[in-house]
Amino acid sequence: MKKVAIIGSGPAGIFSALELSKHNPNIEITLFEKEPYSSGGMINDCKLNLSHEIGMNIEELKISEENANNLISYIDKTFLEHGAPDNLYGVDEDKIKRLQEKAKLCNLELISCKQRHVGTDNSKNLTDKFKETLMKNGISIQTKTEVKDIIKNPEDGFAVITSKENEESFSGFDYIISAPGRAGSIWFREKADKLGIKYLWGPVDVGVRVEMLKKNYEDLTDIIYDPKLIMDSSDKEFTRTFCTNPGGRIRLERLVENEDTFSIINGDANEDSKTNNTNFAILTRFYLTEPLIDTRKEGLELVKRVNRYGGGKPLVQRMQDFFNNKRTKAEYLQTNGLISTLNPSFVTPGDINLAYSYKVVSKIKTFIEKLDHLALGVRADPNNLIYAPEIKFYETNYITTPDLETNIENIFVAGDGAGKSRGIVGAALTGILAARGILKKEGVEYK
Numbered sequence: 187m188k189k190v191a192i193i194g195s196g197p198a199g200i201f202s203a204l205e206l207s208k209h210n211p212n213i214e215i216t217l218f219e220k221e222p223y224s225s226g227g228m229i230n231d232c233k234l235n236l237s238h239e240i241g242m243n244i245e246e247l248k249i250s251e252e253n254a255n256n257l258i259s260y261i262d263k264t265f266l267e268h269g270a271p272d273n274l275y276g277v278d279e280d281k282i283k284r285l286q287e288k289a290k291l292c293n294l295e296l297i298s299c300k301q302r303h304v305g306t307d308n309s310k311n312l313t314d315k316f317k318e319t320l321m322k323n324g325i326s327i328q329t330k331t332e333v334k335d336i337i338k339n340p341e342d343g344f345a346v347i348t349s350k351e352n353e354e355s356f357s358g359f360d361y362i363i364s365a366p367g368r369a370g371s372i373w374f375r376e377k378a379d380k381l382g383i384k385y386l387w388g389p390v391d392v393g394v395r396v397e398m399l400k401k402n403y404e405d406l407t408d409i410i411y412d413p414k415l416i417m418d419s420s421d422k423e424f425t426r427t428f429c430t431n432p433g434g435r436i437r438l439e440r441l442v443e444n445e446d447t448f449s450i451i452n453g454d455a456n457e458d459s460k461t462n463n464t465n466f467a468i469l470t471r472f473y474l475t476e477p478l479i480d481t482r483k484e485g486l487e488l489v490k491r492v493n494r495y496g497g498g499k500p501l502v503q504r505m506q507d508f509f510n511n512k513r514t515k516a517e518y519l520q521t522n523g524l525i526s527t528l529n530p531s532f533v534t535p536g537d538i539n540l541a542y543s544y545k546v547v548s549k550i551k552t553f554i555e556k557l558d559h560l561a562l563g564v565r566a567d568p569n570n571l572i573y574a575p576e577i578k579f580y581e582t583n584y585i586t587t588p589d590l591e592t593n594i595e596n597i598f599v600a601g602d603g604a605g606k607s608r609g610i611v612g613a614a615l616t617g618i619l620a621a622r623g624i625l626k627k628e629g630v631e632y633k
């Protein structure tokens with residue numbers, strides 16, 4: 187019996203485990219998760235973007251549009267079987283078409299996309315059901331178990347070293363699927379260097395999160411729950427909206443890097459209890475070339491810089507002050523600002539212009555001016571709030587076959603941490619591709 191170790195229980199890990207167990211009961215699967223609970227990022231908000239234009243790059247993945255669409259339908263069906271809501275957003279094609287024409291006049295591209303929203307309040311139920319299926323399929327789920335190292339055996343297979351409650355153990359595996367997410371990407375890159383796994387430097391998306399009154403963004407969110415608008419879409423360093431949360435909350439995310447912890451901004455929403463505000467990110471993508479190629483390091487420098495200006499916290503600024511290059515004062519915010527959904531003690535009022543580079547700030551300002559034509563009030567309301575740093579790292583992109591096998595035979599990668607996806611559906615899709623790669627090597631047919 188062949189043994190597979192899956193590292194990480196996010197959507198990439200869960201869907202690879204499901205796919206393997208569904209088609210080959212003779213494979214022994216162990217899913218390692220360092221946190222106490224299996225789910226990865228699926229526990230947050232859990233909007234499902236059902237389009238191959240979002241959260242993945244099918245050209246890079248080397249799959250056809252038809253294949254991607256079939257896989258997305260398959261993933262959607264699996265989510266529905268595990269309790270995702272029936273309700274679909276983004277289905278009124280006439281309204282979407284009109285909005286797309288309007289966006290074009292503002293030099294923005296609107297991606298049409300059907301979406302489901304599970305919500306942070308319902309995501310625990312959903313992930314519990316996935317866990318039940320995994321256990322029913324005979325998968326061993328090892329939570330609170332961190333994979334520390336992967337060692338290639340002189341002949342076949344790998345030794346995987348794990349640590350649980352400070353106790354180390356070794357086990358042998360024939361295949362590895364590494365899906366450690368963005369939080370585990372640096373750890374895996376160190377292992378990849380040791381194992382000789384080849385990779386390229388990927389981009390970093392950096393920007394701000396805007397918070398405004400829900401009713402002022404409804405011209406867009408009533409048509410598409412999470413409208414994906416892109417500026418300079420033909421340029422690889424494009425700027426776009428990302429992760430819109432109507433009636434949602436601003437969330438603080440901890441970024442742990444070696445011994446340091448930084449605070450970055452994110453957002454989510456419940457499905458059943460809504461706030462009066464909507465938040466969304468505006469991110470601009472950058473790549474680096476020689477002599478500075480380490481996008482992770484440079485992205486982190488930006489995070490450090492903003493945290494430094496905020497005295498160890500993220501920054502918040504009023505829209506009007508952001509456009510006037512003026513620091514927002516705490517006293518003014520308390521009496522005149524929009525009521526933030528984030529505890530004010532978690533952020534420092536300041537000037538984002540001072541902390542970010544001209545390139546980032548100028549692109550964000552141009553984008554906001556354009557967006558204001560589509561949803562009047564984004565720029566026009568002086569009291570809207572802008573938070574920084576918002577950042578998404580996709581800095582390591584492993585060189586793989588279309589089955590996501592690396593140059594080290596039998597080590598596969600999947601999900602955001604491998605630079606293969608940028609969201610839940612994309613991560614799930616790459617998990618399936620990796621699993622099918624193993625099935626193929628084992629001579630197992632799947633449909």
Ligand SMILES: Cc1cc2nc3c(=O)[nH]c(=O)nc-3n(C[C@H](O)[C@H](O)[C@H](O)COP(=O)(O)OP(=O)(O)OC[C@H]3O[C@@H](n4cnc5c(N)ncnc54)[C@H](O)[C@@H]3O)c2cc1C
Nearest residue numbers: 194196197198220226227233333367370601602609610613
């Ligand atoms: C606040 C927030 C809201 C979000 N909202 C959405 C949304 O609405 N829609 C959407 O599409 N995306 C959303 N995302 C992004 C989404 O969560 C990710 O794109 C997705 O989860 C990536 O899946 P993954 O399987 O690659 O990695 P992850 O989901 O990050 O899972 C990786 C897992 O690996 C574990 N791990 C890492 N290293 C090790 C190790 N050495 N040993 C054992 N385990 C390890 C981690 O603990 C983690 O559980 C959101 C993210 C956040 C933070």
